[in-house]
Amino acid sequence: MTSEVFFPSNKSTQAQTPVVSVCGLWKSFPGVTALRDVNLDVYAGEIHAILGENGAGKSTLVKTLYGVYVPDKGDITINGVKAVITSPLDAMRRGLVLVSQVPQLIDTLTVAENLALSLRQFSLMSSVKSVEKFLLDKEEEYGIRINPNTEVWKLSYTQKQLVEVLRALLLNATLVAFDEATTLLPSSEKRKLYDFIRLFRLKGGAVLLITHKIPEAMEISDRVTVLRKGEVVGSFKVGEVSIDQIRLMMFGERFTQPSSTGNSERCVEGREAIVIKDLWVRGDYGTYAVKGVSLTVHRGEILGIAGVAGNGQLELVQSLAGLRRVEKGNVILHVKDGNVEVTNKGPAVIRDLGVGYIPDEPIKTGISIDNTIEENLAIHPKLSSFLINWRAVKDLASSLISKYNVTTPSTTARVKILSGGNLMKILIARELMVAKNVLLAYNPTRSLDEVSAHYVRRLIRDKALNEGMSAVVVSEDLDEVMEVGDKIAVINSGRLVGFFRRGVDRGEIERVMVT
Amino acid sequence: MLDQVQGFVLSITPIFTCLYLASLGNSIVEKSGILNLAIDGAYTLGTAMAFIAVASVRNPTLALIITSFLIGLLGILIAFLTTKLPISHGAVGLSTQFVGYGLASFLAYPVSIKVRNEGVPLNTYLPVTEVVLSYLIISLLIGVITHVLMYRSRLGVAIRAVGENPAVASSLGTNVLGVRVIAAFMGYILIGVASSLYILLYTKNWQEGAGMGYGWISFAISISAGRHPLVGMVTSLIFASLIRYAYVLQDILISYGINVSNYAVIAMPFIAAIIIPLTASVIPQMRRRFTPPKHLGKIFFSEERSV
Numbered sequence: 001m002t003s004e005v006f007f008p009s010n011k012s013t014q015a016q017t018p019v020v021s022v023c024g025l026w027k028s029f030p031g032v033t034a035l036r037d038v039n040l041d042v043y044a045g046e047i048h049a050i051l052g053e054n055g056a057g058k059s060t061l062v063k064t065l066y067g068v069y070v071p072d073k074g075d076i077t078i079n080g081v082k083a084v085i086t087s088p089l090d091a092m093r094r095g096l097v098l099v100s101q102v103p104q105l106i107d108t109l110t111v112a113e114n115l116a117l118s119l120r121q122f123s124l125m126s127s128v129k130s131v132e133k134f135l136l137d138k139e140e141e142y143g144i145r146i147n148p149n150t151e152v153w154k155l156s157y158t159q160k161q162l163v164e165v166l167r168a169l170l171l172n173a174t175l176v177a178f179d180e181a182t183t184l185l186p187s188s189e190k191r192k193l194y195d196f197i198r199l200f201r202l203k204g205g206a207v208l209l210i211t212h213k214i215p216e217a218m219e220i221s222d223r224v225t226v227l228r229k230g231e232v233v234g235s236f237k238v239g240e241v242s243i244d245q246i247r248l249m250m251f252g253e254r255f256t257q258p259s260s261t262g263n264s265e266r267c268v269e270g271r272e273a274i275v276i277k278d279l280w281v282r283g284d285y286g287t288y289a290v291k292g293v294s295l296t297v298h299r300g301e302i303l304g305i306a307g308v309a310g311n312g313q314l315e316l317v318q319s320l321a322g323l324r325r326v327e328k329g330n331v332i333l334h335v336k337d338g339n340v341e342v343t344n345k346g347p348a349v350i351r352d353l354g355v356g357y358i359p360d361e362p363i364k365t366g367i368s369i370d371n372t373i374e375e376n377l378a379i380h381p382k383l384s385s386f387l388i389n390w391r392a393v394k395d396l397a398s399s400l401i402s403k404y405n406v407t408t409p410s411t412t413a414r415v416k417i418l419s420g421g422n423l424m425k426i427l428i429a430r431e432l433m434v435a436k437n438v439l440l441a442y443n444p445t446r447s448l449d450e451v452s453a454h455y456v457r458r459l460i461r462d463k464a465l466n467e468g469m470s471a472v473v474v475s476e477d478l479d480e481v482m483e484v485g486d487k488i489a490v491i492n493s494g495r496l497v498g499f500f501r502r503g504v505d506r507g508e509i510e511r512v513m514v515t
Numbered sequence: 516m517l518d519q520v521q522g523f524v525l526s527i528t529p530i531f532t533c534l535y536l537a538s539l540g541n542s543i544v545e546k547s548g549i550l551n552l553a554i555d556g557a558y559t560l561g562t563a564m565a566f567i568a569v570a571s572v573r574n575p576t577l578a579l580i581i582t583s584f585l586i587g588l589l590g591i592l593i594a595f596l597t598t599k600l601p602i603s604h605g606a607v608g609l610s611t612q613f614v615g616y617g618l619a620s621f622l623a624y625p626v627s628i629k630v631r632n633e634g635v636p637l638n639t640y641l642p643v644t645e646v647v648l649s650y651l652i653i654s655l656l657i658g659v660i661t662h663v664l665m666y667r668s669r670l671g672v673a674i675r676a677v678g679e680n681p682a683v684a685s686s687l688g689t690n691v692l693g694v695r696v697i698a699a700f701m702g703y704i705l706i707g708v709a710s711s712l713y714i715l716l717y718t719k720n721w722q723e724g725a726g727m728g729y730g731w732i733s734f735a736i737s738i739s740a741g742r743h744p745l746v747g748m749v750t751s752l753i754f755a756s757l758i759r760y761a762y763v764l765q766d767i768l769i770s771y772g773i774n775v776s777n778y779a780v781i782a783m784p785f786i787a788a789i790i791i792p793l794t795a796s797v798i799p800q801m802r803r804r805f806t807p808p809k810h811l812g813k814i815f816f817s818e819e820r821s822v
Contacts, residue, residue: 125668
């Protein structure tokens with residue numbers, strides 16, 4: 001591989017000035033250098049993908065462009081003029097808009113109210129009604145159908161992302177950055193979003209697409225820049241470089257041909273491990289989110305639950321973990337000592353039965369970011385007693401860090417300095433270790449790169465195969481459900497609407513997901 | 516019958532206005548995410564300032580304007596400290612409260628001696644029907660205007676947004692500090708008006724500790740109304756009646772053979788403050804309206820690594 005492949009010489013075709021140009025950018029956080037001498041040019045009418053594994057610095061790069069972080073060193077120029085971006089508001093005024101993986105919208109406000117916060121043409125005293133009217137006209141123009149008077153918590157994930165795109169269009173942005181914003185969408189919904197991205201490019205806008213998924217970058221972008229450990233390791237036009245070469249750039253020596261996740265089909269017909277009967281659970285706002293779900297998972301079996309976000313899967317997993325009240329129905333776990341009814345028994349009792357839980361939002365419910373890696377392991381009742389043996393915890397932490405390839409300065413680093421992916425690895429490592437009988441997981445690999453995600457899924461499958469652990473893995477990423485599950489159930493509006501065996505055609509599942 | 520209604524309105528209005536307007540102020544401040552633990556100190560300080568002002572300028576309306584503006588400035592200070600710096604809202608609020616208590620006595624006590632010794636006339640509002648009724652109408656009007664502002668205007672949206680999630684509001688393009696400063700200024704002006712009316716319309720004189728506790732009652736009124744300007748009218752009426760007619764109620768209970776101690780009577784408004792939000796929280800449809808802003812009292816500090 002010559003450097004010419006990575007840095008093609010025909011740069012002269014781009015004669016115009018870049019919309020945004022980053023030159024020699026450095027940014028470090030306590031203990032971690034997130035960006036090292038990063039250079040990047042983004043042109044108008046171009047979709048530019050930034051690829052990289054977890055902790056490569058992708059998010060830090062866009063957040064720096066968006067004025068969330070202040071760079072330590074380096075220049076940002078916008079349309080040829082040097083710019084110091086001080087805040088998101090400042091970035092927005094300069095025509096840069098960020099659409100992130102977690103929709104940056106306020107749930108209790110309506111769509112119109114959320115967008116009113118961004119639209120500068122309305123004064124502080126202007127009425128929400130006038131914003132609503134303006135939005136209806138604009139939605140008509142762009143072909144987006146969302147009632148501006150709806151509160152955001154009632155919207156689906158895709159609709160929220162569409163609101164974000166609408167915001168970018170309304171702000172007349174010159175550059176829109178999508179920070180892993182399309183990763184979780186089912187492919188039909190993804191296409192919808194891509195249409196808007198292409199529309200935006202057609203109008204002369206520049207797009208920065210941040211992703212750790214190679215196919216996603218190849219499908220839509222014109223140009224790809226690969227980041228690795230905070231450095232740019234390659235920048236090329238799509239089609240110039242093969243996927244394997246990109247993998248090598250992203251993962252370096254970590255990259256090996258992804259092996260298949262164990263044997264493709266296993267017939268698991270042993271003892272029942274988890275039996276759920278007619279489960280009813282309420283959502284945050286009092287209405288039923290889970291409506292009469294019944295299912296059985298056998299020992300050593302993995303049940304994958306697929307569904308578009310917001311269809312009750314979160315409430316289902318939370319109720320199984322004892323974190324949400326079950327209104328009706330029951331949950332029975334069959335462990336070595338016999339059958340235990342765990343309905344509404346609370347997380348302490350449930351976890352004591354050897355249940356591991358990987359939640360969706362690790363920062364909220366999985367890990368304490370102000371504490372160290374060691375403390376986050378020691379807090380688990382299964383891993384330490386009243387007095388903590390810190391030496392043992394340290395050894396455990398070190399072994400997990402090397403096993404999962406976590407990028408961290410030490411075992412006593414505060415978790416908040418880790419990147420999103422590394423933080424998730426700590427959580428997964430802890431929970432897989434304590435999951436003697438059952439693992440409950442919600443989007444377990446949401447923020448992991450391809451190699452890490454694949455590794456985690458293989459660990460889950462190995463543990464099920466070798467140690468007889470049963471698992472309920474819910475994921476908004478259909479590929480994940482198909483890769484990890486022995487059985488696949490589809491949840492839609494709080495009900496299970498389809499059961500499939502492993503190896504089923506993707507299209508069949510997608511059909512029941514969205515209808 | 517009409518006379519009775521009029522009598523009731525006239526007797527309850529002074530206490531109603533000086534509770535309702537302060538609770539309205541508290542709602543605006545807390546909707547923006549600032550935990551308003553300074554309210555009772557500000558209220559006590561406000562009564563002292565109104566007393567000093569009316570003793571020197573001898574015009575109740577002018578005294579009210581001066582006091583409200585100064586208390587409004589205090590709000591700006593609190594908004595700045597809790598938003599710009601990573602200091603706990605509790606620490607800022609409670610220390611401001613005690614500074615307020617101290618300053619109130621320190622400043623007003625010498626003036627009260629002077630008023631007594633030199634016979635300085637206190638030109639407070641006259642207890643005539645026109646004045647009392649106009650203040651009732653004005654405060655109800657301010658309530659309606661606040662409601663429109665909070666729920667129909669872009670400024671109100673911004674205030675609620677920074678209280679719910681300042682980080683998201685900021686990335687949507689809101690100036691968090693700016694919005695909180697505006698909200699706190701408006702809210703504290705209302706607290707200033709309320710505390711001025713406590714002296715100028717309700718007690719007509721100042722003594723050590725005047726107004727102390729009324730800030731907390733307003734706080735309770737605001738919370739038991741879910742920080743909603745219109746619901747606050749109802750809860751204010753309940754609290755005002757409980758305070759104004761506490762002893763009448765005691766007499767009635769005694770006439771039925773139920774012996775209630777004075778302390779229980781005094782505690783009644785506070786018991787109501789617990790019961791009202793509790794009732795609201797068990798009704799699912801009400802719960803969402805009554806939940807406090809998600810980031811109420813949380814430190815907002817932007818340069819932080821997160822997923």
